Amino acid sequence: MVKYITKRIFLAIATIWAVATLTFFLMNLVPGGPFMAEKAISPAAMAALEAKYGLDKPLGEQYIMYMSKALHGDFGDSLRQRGRTVSSIIFSKFPVSAKVGGLAVIVALCLGVPLGCFAAYKRGKVTDSIISVVSTCGIAVPGFVICTVLMYFLGVRARLLPTLGLTDWKSYIMPVIALAFYPTSYIMRLMRSSMLDVLGQDYMRTAKAKGLSQRVSLFKHALRNAILPVVTYLGPMIAYTLVGSFIVEKIFTIPGLGREFISAITNRDYTMIMGTTIFLATFMVIMNVIVDIVYKLIDPRIQLK
Amino acid sequence: MKKKIIALLLSAVMVMGLAACGGDPGTPSGSGAEGSTGSEVTDNQEPSQSSGGKILSVQIGPNPETIDPALNSAVDGGNMLLHNFECLLLVGQDGTLQPGQAESWETSEDGLTWTFHLRDGLKWSDGSDLTANDFVYSWKRVCDPEVAAPYAETVLSMVEGYDAAIAGDLDALQVAAPDDSTLVVTLNAPCSFFGSLAAFATLSPVQQATVEANGDSWAVNPETYISNGPFYVSEWVPSSYIMMSKNPYYWNADAIKLDGIKFNLIEDSNAAYSAYQTGEVLMIKDVPTEEIPSLEGNGEFYVDPIIGTYYINLNMKEEIFQNKKVRQALNLAIDRDYVANTLMQGTYSPASNFMGPGWIDTDGKEFVENANGGNPYIDNADYEGNLAKAKELLAEAGYPDGAGFPNIAYTTNDAGYHKVVAEYLQQAWAELGINMEVNIVEWSSFTPLRRAQNYDVARNGWVGDYSDPSNMLDLLYSSNGNNDGKFANAEYDAAMDISRTTLDPAERSQALHKAEDILMEEVGCIPLAYYNDFWLQSDKIVDSWHSAYGYWYFMYADIVE
Numbered sequence: 098m099v100k101y102i103t104k105r106i107f108l109a110i111a112t113i114w115a116v117a118t119l120t121f122f123l124m125n126l127v128p129g130g131p132f133m134a135e136k137a138i139s140p141a142a143m144a145a146l147e148a149k150y151g152l153d154k155p156l157g158e159q160y161i162m163y164m165s166k167a168l169h170g171d172f173g174d175s176l177r178q179r180g181r182t183v184s185s186i187i188f189s190k191f192p193v194s195a196k197v198g199g200l201a202v203i204v205a206l207c208l209g210v211p212l213g214c215f216a217a218y219k220r221g222k223v224t225d226s227i228i229s230v231v232s233t234c235g236i237a238v239p240g241f242v243i244c245t246v247l248m249y250f251l252g253v254r255a256r257l258l259p260t261l262g263l264t265d266w267k268s269y270i271m272p273v274i275a276l277a278f279y280p281t282s283y284i285m286r287l288m289r290s291s292m293l294d295v296l297g298q299d300y301m302r303t304a305k306a307k308g309l310s311q312r313v314s315l316f317k318h319a320l321r322n323a324i325l326p327v328v329t330y331l332g333p334m335i336a337y338t339l340v341g342s343f344i345v346e347k348i349f350t351i352p353g354l355g356r357e358f359i360s361a362i363t364n365r366d367y368t369m370i371m372g373t374t375i376f377l378a379t380f381m382v383i384m385n386v387i388v389d390i391v392y393k394l395i396d397p398r399i400q401l402k
Numbered sequence: 403m404k405k406k407i408i409a410l411l412l413s414a415v416m417v418m419g420l421a422a423c424g425g426d427p428g429t430p431s432g433s434g435a436e437g438s439t440g441s442e443v444t445d446n447q448e449p450s451q452s453s454g455g456k457i458l459s460v461q462i463g464p465n466p467e468t469i470d471p472a473l474n475s476a477v478d479g480g481n482m483l484l485h486n487f488e489c490l491l492l493v494g495q496d497g498t499l500q501p502g503q504a505e506s507w508e509t510s511e512d513g514l515t516w517t518f519h520l521r522d523g524l525k526w527s528d529g530s531d532l533t534a535n536d537f538v539y540s541w542k543r544v545c546d547p548e549v550a551a552p553y554a555e556t557v558l559s560m561v562e563g564y565d566a567a568i569a570g571d572l573d574a575l576q577v578a579a580p581d582d583s584t585l586v587v588t589l590n591a592p593c594s595f596f597g598s599l600a601a602f603a604t605l606s607p608v609q610q611a612t613v614e615a616n617g618d619s620w621a622v623n624p625e626t627y628i629s630n631g632p633f634y635v636s637e638w639v640p641s642s643y644i645m646m647s648k649n650p651y652y653w654n655a656d657a658i659k660l661d662g663i664k665f666n667l668i669e670d671s672n673a674a675y676s677a678y679q680t681g682e683v684l685m686i687k688d689v690p691t692e693e694i695p696s697l698e699g700n701g702e703f704y705v706d707p708i709i710g711t712y713y714i715n716l717n718m719k720e721e722i723f724q725n726k727k728v729r730q731a732l733n734l735a736i737d738r739d740y741v742a743n744t745l746m747q748g749t750y751s752p753a754s755n756f757m758g759p760g761w762i763d764t765d766g767k768e769f770v771e772n773a774n775g776g777n778p779y780i781d782n783a784d785y786e787g788n789l790a791k792a793k794e795l796l797a798e799a800g801y802p803d804g805a806g807f808p809n810i811a812y813t814t815n816d817a818g819y820h821k822v823v824a825e826y827l828q829q830a831w832a833e834l835g836i837n838m839e840v841n842i843v844e845w846s847s848f849t850p851l852r853r854a855q856n857y858d859v860a861r862n863g864w865v866g867d868y869s870d871p872s873n874m875l876d877l878l879y880s881s882n883g884n885n886d887g888k889f890a891n892a893e894y895d896a897a898m899d900i901s902r903t904t905l906d907p908a909e910r911s912q913a914l915h916k917a918e919d920i921l922m923e924e925v926g927c928i929p930l931a932y933y934n935d936f937w938l939q940s941d942k943i944v945d946s947w948h949s950a951y952g953y954w955y956f957m958y959a960d961i962v963e
Contacts, residue, residue, distance in 0.1 A: 129846035134475060135863070137853065137883035138552040141568050145550035178640075179468045180618035189640070245672060253676050260676045261666060261683075262642050347670045350677075352641040356669070365846050 101401040109382040116378040124370050131176040131365045173368040183372035194341025194353030201276035202338050209281045213288020235282025244348040247271045262350050272349045280334050287326050295323040332388035336381045455661025460685040464669035465641040470621035471606035472544045475552040477952045480603050486629040487606035490518045495947045499597045513592030513905050520583040525651035527634035534579035536607040542572040553604040560593040592905050595870035632658050632957040659960040684940040694747045702938050708952045709760035710865030710933040715887035727799035729925035734792035735834050737785040742931045746819045750931035754778030758932035760950035762869045764907035769871045779922040796834050804835020813841045814861040815848040852886045871914050878926045889926035
């Protein structure tokens with residue numbers, strides 16, 4: 098196990114390095130720059146800005162400079178949000194996104210897993226059909242539609258919930274529903290199909306034949322095997338949900354990290370692009386290691402090599 | 403059955419355990435914030451209604467990238483600065499220059515020396531004294547290559563010593579404070595509109611000690627963001643809101659009725675509209691365009707001109723556009739009334755000139771009233787006539803009914819009405835037999851592409867920084883950095899040169915009008931529509947106003963129930 102984890106950590110570092118390097122050169126290939134605006138700034142001001150941030154140096158040199166600083170934990174200043182460092186932006190905004198996203202993950206699991214099991218158990222019945230329809234909708238309907246519909250009915254028409262920012266517990270309801278809708282539906286489907294698969298296995302029949310109670314056979318034997326695909330999905334899902342969603346944060350005016358991923362790119366804010374990418378990559382890699390360990394805990398047959 | 407449900411619930415709890423385990427690296431609340439600095443911590447406090455008093459809640463744009471006066475180049479940042487800082491002079495509700503921090507000012511006879519006399523007892527928002535030396539420091543800072551202020555050239559290039567200052571020798575800039583309440587500025591050439599620049603936000607005073615102690619981050623934390631205007635920033639939650647409180651040290655604080663203004667940094671226009679409908683904000687700048695038809699006739703919906711024109715660049719490097727008759731034909735074959743009033747839903751006004759309403763001539767009148775002998779250059783009421791003439795011109799140019807006209811492409815980014823306009827032009831020029839395709843490009847790629855002249859026809863636009871007509875006419879000067887079509891006309895340049903150096907208002911006015919005459923005759927670009935600001939504002943807000951620069955003035959506003 099220790100050997101395995103050490104190996105994974107080395108692999109993780111290599112992955113993050115590869116992602117960072119690729120991003121660095123790709124973003125510099127894209128036309129435009131951080132100081133391009135509709136009104137051209139004077140060549141003198143442009144030169145001064147580029148000199149200030151080292152953008153006047155050859156790309157290779159910029160890369161080495163950036164990487165050596167990043168290794169020391171210095172991700173530089175944002176090129177567009179002047180006066181703010183990349184790490185201060187990420188670490189002040191991530192907790193906001195993680196709070197909303199964390200709630201959404203919990204909701205998705207609490208609803209998705211039991212409803213998926215239930216649908217499998219009631220296969221072919223009306224309940225199953227209802228759950229299927231809902232989960233198909235949840236996967237097919239784009240996030241901004243859900244946000245807008247929620248905002249219109251609960252916020253504007255019924256005036257039940259605040260539409261702006263995160264002020265009290267009520268203001269979390271709409272963003273959490275909007276964020277949880279897709280993963281809930283996805284988990285329901287995953288859970289249903291893998292549960293159906295497991296229920297048809299020989300050992301389930303054996304369990305039944307042995308006279309095990311429905312409850313024990315379902316929860317001790319079936320669920321433990323059926324949940325594995327959900328666990329696989331959980332790794333990236335948690336990472337993506339906790340770092341926030343551009344659309345949900347934009348529509349509900351939540352000062353989270355999600356929108357920074359997109360605006361960094363549209364603004365060509367190079368240091369922010371690097372910072373957010375490395376952050377997400379690291380998060381993703383850590384989640385995957387955790388998922389592997391959880392696998393082992395759930396299913397002792399799995400060998401970690 | 404009951405048992406099964408309980409069991410299912412139990413299983414859910416078990417899985418939640420898994421989730422909690424997975425969530426570890428980013429434990430939601432709190433811990434992550436420790437790594438950040440000062441007020442950036444976005445712990446979600448109750449919005450500051452808790453500070454009590456009369457708070458006006460508005461939306462005038464998303465999170466500003468910067469609110470450092472020297473660094474800002476955006477209108478939404480400018481709207482913030484307006485409430486936090488006060489320059490030597492200011493633009494009043496009627497558009498004229500009025501005393502700001504300076505009580506009075508005078509210009510020497512040769513127009514080269516400007517002397518400003520500051521009010522007595524001026525203070526910063528932290529209660530310390532503000533003197534003429536603060537202006538000296540702030541103006542020199544704008545030239546500092548380390549600061550790299552985007553507007554340095556616009557506002558200070560006419561000051562003696564600017565070239566040396568921008569190269570690093572800040573003290574070369576001829577701005578001096580002979581005593582605490584006098585500021586003397588020496589220019590290298592007369593500049594009749596220097597007063598407008600003295601009212602320009604880039605030249606706001608900033609506090610030397612705070613800026614030097616905190617570097618660029620002084621303008622990020624409310625504690626160090628010391629200002630001198632009617633309000634100061636008491637809280638900034640990036641991408642959420644900026645809370646401003648009344649500055650008790652402001653010289654005219656007695657006239658300020660609000661205790662605070664909350665600028666909601668809403669990015670999405672539908673979200674802004676929802677917040678307006680629920681009454682969470684009393685004014686929104688970003689109205690969803692799809693709502694506009696339903697807002698016609700609504701007393702809370704305002705449309706007001708700003709100085710600026712939406713225009714089309716023809717790439718003058720291309721042979722086809724070097725033919726003047728081709729340019730004239732393209733210019734005339736557009737039904738601007740239809741574009742502005744129908745396609746753009748009346749949020750723009752049809753352009754008949756390059757210089758629209760709001761630009762001020764040297765005699766104090768609207769520039770547009772004196773242009774072309776008081777007549778529009780393009781008669782928008784007679785589209786049919788214009789189109790017939792366009793067809794004639796194109797035939798004269800050697801392309802009857804578009805025969806032999808090369809295929810061209812129109813390049814634009816996709817925002818606002820840009821795509822609709824592109825599709826319209828495609829259709830309008832097809833009437834002339836011209837085949838044009840439309841290229842939609844991502845915004846950040848669009849500007850560099852246009853600047854590099856990598857297009858045939860491209861969308862462009864300009865909103866003025868100050869109301870002197872040279873601010874926009876300069877765009878077509880052959881060597882101007884914003885001359886994206888690379889229109890080059892010796893007569894035009896000569897007229898602009900005269901406008902820059904002459905001290906005689908009549909001669910200056912004449913030169914500026916001559917420049918526009920040449921531009922419209924030569925079709926250096928194709929003006930399409932004048933910009934307007936359109937917004938929703940509740941009747942509860944009184945004594946606020948909107949200026950032709952695209953700014954909203956809430957400092958003297960009040961809320962009535």
